[in-house]
Amino acid sequence: MSETIYSYCQYCMCMCGTKVVVEGNRVVEIEPDRENPFSWRDFCRKGKTAAQVIDHPQRLTRPMKRVGDRYVEATYEEAIRDIAARLNRIIERHGVDAVGSYSGNPLGFNFSGTMFWNGLLDAIGTGNRYWVGSVDQNNTHVVQEQMYGTELMALIGDVDDAECFLFIGMDPAQSKFVWMETVPDGWNRVLEAQRKGADLIVVDPRRSTTAERADTHVAIMPGQDWAFLLALLHVIFAERLECTATAVPLSGVDEIRTMALAAPLDELADRCGVAVDVIRDVARRFATAARGMCITHTGVSHTPTGTIAEWLATVLNAVTNRLDQPGGKRIEPGYIDLIAIWSKFAPPGKHRTRLRDQPTVAGFHSLAELADEITTPGEGQIKAMLIAAGNPVTSGPDGAALDQALSQLELLVSIDFVQRESHRHAHWLIPGTHFLEREGLHVLFAGLVELPFAQYARQAVKPPEGVMEEWQFFTELALALNRNLFGKPGVNKIIRASRWLARLSGKPEWALNPRWIERLLVMSGKRLKYDDILKHPHGWLYGKKEYGHLARALRTPDKTVHCAPPRFLFSLTRELRHRHTRTSAAFPMLMVNRRVRESMNSWLNETPGLFEQHRNNALEMHPDDAAALDLQDGQWARVSSATGSVELPIVIVAGGRPGVVAIPHGWGSRIFDPKSGTQPRKLGVNRNLLVDRREVDPFSQIPALSAIPVRVEVLLPAHARQASTAMPAVH
């Protein structure tokens, strides 16, 4: 007997509605749920093959304890007791900051996991919290905080009504129209708008799939988006193309106008490598379109000036009246007060890092600092790490340094469903769960979706026998630590009492569980009833697209959008004063990243059904550069930066900017088999080994994952073949 479960895919922000056919406790088929009123059209092979991940041959189904250089199975009881004892010893000896933590992208899609993870960290009281946002979207949090007065006010592109799209550093043809926003089927809707006459301008050093469809492709110099954006503002102000009666009140326009006009256009053009004529043309087209939007994604956030660029892009939208306007960028209020709740889950932390004295962004520190915080002795040195659904060695900068740092820890605990590259030194491997095995309402996403939409995620299959959900493990650990979950006095008592009641009454739901919190949050929003959400298995489109909410939602004291935050102005002034090229004789090329539809960062690439044509990444190079270096397709190259080097094959790709090479990220992460200890396979190389952990955007603290100065050298095939498959050197 088969059963059909309607839910949605929780790998990425597309949140595609799914129809999961299950027989027994096995997934037979996953299809898009065409009855989902919102989100099914971006469905991709990641969702289709999700069941292969559940059945991963190296999947952990029991806690595994390191004994010497092997792992042995253990009970949760033993694991929790041992971890708690060791953590408490470390805390007693070195203080709470000696316990560090990192959470990866998948935990963000696991709302109960996220809540109880924060609850556990609050129980411990550590300020050493690191997360994936610092290699992803932190620049948006900083800009929103400075301009809107809150770290989470993601504005969403209103694509159907736009007449001009200016996309910078994004490739929605691969990534779909999602990042800190979810616009279902967004890319196809952009193409449809284009067919009806909308102007599509794509700014990207690479000739991406998106750029191929553009009316104009601007192959910009990597890392110079800010100069391009400032140049656009220069033209718009000089030609008086800005809107003086904007829908949302602005402040600071005069300051930014003065600064933009003072910057010489030809110099900006020279910096970003785009001709003045092209800049003028783009500026005019964008500013004079009746409706439009400028959107920036990771291509911008991954540069050392990602925050300044994000700010200027927002200013561009603001002064051309693209905020809270049809065809521009609007806010979706959602069904809870997201801003208030976000500040609860990611409170503006007072904690500063020990070594670089940096504040938190969105409640967390930068992954770029983690290795040094572990290896540098002194008070507050991290001695233990908890890693939840994260693979920071692969997804962060200078993985070699982090890998080495992790090997020095007194305690490393990973919570994930396989042992990944970042977990190879783990003392404890705690099994994780897959979204198909969980249920819950992700209330934080309510304000990131394009339309008023709510959907309760349903469990399709049960986790393997005996495997705890993440929130359960975090709760048990807090109890065993004898430290109050959420750091609130009495919580552990309430948990124990609720469990006692549940046992007594035979009603397991009476024991504290994530549903309690979800219900409370929905109730606090006063817009929807939790039970009504549950009544919509395909998801619930509970309202219509509205405008006019942004001005009221602003958290700035004067209720205006701040176009000239002093910190940014200061930084921009400094940037304009100095003229430094990123390339040098030693590292004459710039490396950028790229998105691949089937890839989800570092954690799915080995899934058998995902990459049907190849199973590695390669160095993508412009034909002119290949000719200059006398390189051919398929030859092996060593790509070196000041930080590290990797060896991989070359593919020559026409189009884009000469002098720029691209290597897709997420590859080169091994999956170990702690049960058998057999040699892991490695597919591709980890290009983030080239990323410097010290060069970070000063505001977002995101390391320069893109625009990395590199050198490319040819290798002999035989040599390269060996180098590519050998274990990475540990030093």
Add this chain to the structure above:
Amino acid sequence: MAYVIVGTCINDAACVDVCPVSCIHPAPMEPGFSTADMLYIDPLVCIDCNACAEACPIDAIVREQDLPPALMRYKAINAELAIARARAAT
């Protein structure tokens, strides 16, 4: 809207391997693959994701909206073959 396979199709079926919704037929494991003149996309199932077009080694898959006039007829041919398959299945 949907994607459309045009007559240059060589039955490579790379598209079948990458399609997230199994809307391309006949798949190599399905009856009729070895004798098919060409593969076709079921327009009612296709979700316009472009994966097939990227995987096709000879660019024989085109977005319906981008079909040049000379190939327009393949839209109807894809639909016709898909409908026939659906009928045969019932």
Add this chain to the structure above:
Amino acid sequence: MMKSPEDAALRVAIVGAGPSGLYAAVDLLRRDPLATVELFDRQPCFGGLVRYGVSPDHAERRKVSAFYERLALASGRFRFHGNVEIGRHVSHAQLCRYHDAVIYASGLTSDRRLGIAGEDLPGSHAAGEFVGWYNGHPDDTRHRFDLDCERAVVVGNGNVALDVARMLLLGPAQLRQTDIADHALQALTSSRIREVVILGRRGPAQASFTAPELLELLDQNHFEVVIENAEAHAAAPGASAGEALRMRLLNEIQARAWPATQRRLVLRFLATPLEIVGSERVSAIQVADNELVTQADGTIAARSTGRSRPLDTGLVLRSVGYRGQALADLPFDEAKGVVPNRAGRVVDPLAGHECRGVYVAGWLKRGPRGVIGSNKRCSQETVGSLLDDARAGKLDQALDHDALDVLLAERCPERVDYRGWKSIDEHELQAGRACGRPRLKLVEIAGMLAAINGAARRRAA
């Protein structure tokens, strides 16, 4: 001493850089993340029948070769050795010695014959020779075809017959837009052929033209298309949607009002050639009229009505399929025209056992059937067998791999690597651009080697 993973990496030779060989290479490289592939071809060029078989006016299909070349190369574990003939420069035994396994994917080379009188008269050719000639296959450039007659006859009812007919009927203006070999373009430019008759034994429902090729005939305005003897014209009851579509397109072709053109194509069904007539050379072909009969097993067969008539012609091209030729050192099944195999593992029928480490893929494995893509699953099956055997320890580990390079340097100094092939490719594209053609093919090995040397000199300069 423990072997490191890369020492144990599988080393595989593939013979034939056509679609089967490339499909096998890409599949092997994807499924085994350490395997290395050495791909050999007798020609300096990639593509096999993709380069030398696909019709010049269907050049978009040739892209399949470049696509998979790039995929194979992107693995970083793939090399090409063109202009190397296995059995001449390098023996089968040597190939086996330096690789863990060898996959033969070198295709079939001879045409099937009609078996009628006059077949060897000058003016009667295998269609394959004509295809190789207009595609610039180095082995076929020597052929000469009589294009001074008014009518050519093509025997056989498949897509190759249509390819040949289109090449004979498209005018110089159209042919110039294709990558047809220049010598063929010159010859066809002064061709006097005005009519091509394609003879098919059975009726339209049994013809193996595909719907896209029929649609292509229907949509062109360069020559008229006439259908003869197509009484049995409706799709049979229970016909597949594909068959119904083909019949409908044939009806549309018949019903179409054609513009006044000088050239025409006749699709003549229910016609079997009895004899090719001529004294010195072909002057006519005697053709029997058939009728269709349903046989006991339900299949439709052609039966002669006893009537026959002559058809004047100076050029007869037989297009009734390919057949195999035995390869030195490999067993061969003469009856089936293939290398005997089990799921790609070569079997010695005399000894009754599998030949360790030797595999076949493509036409050599299953006979001349299917379209380009049919070879993909065929090659994947062979690769699956090979990987199973590797896991089961049924392969002998290759000797010192570097010795292969020494041997190749010694035995075939004029071998062409991937860069060499790209130089040929670039040269052809460049030469095409210079004269307003998509590509101007090099048709002699010497010319190809000169292009490679020229490119090397320019790089060095």
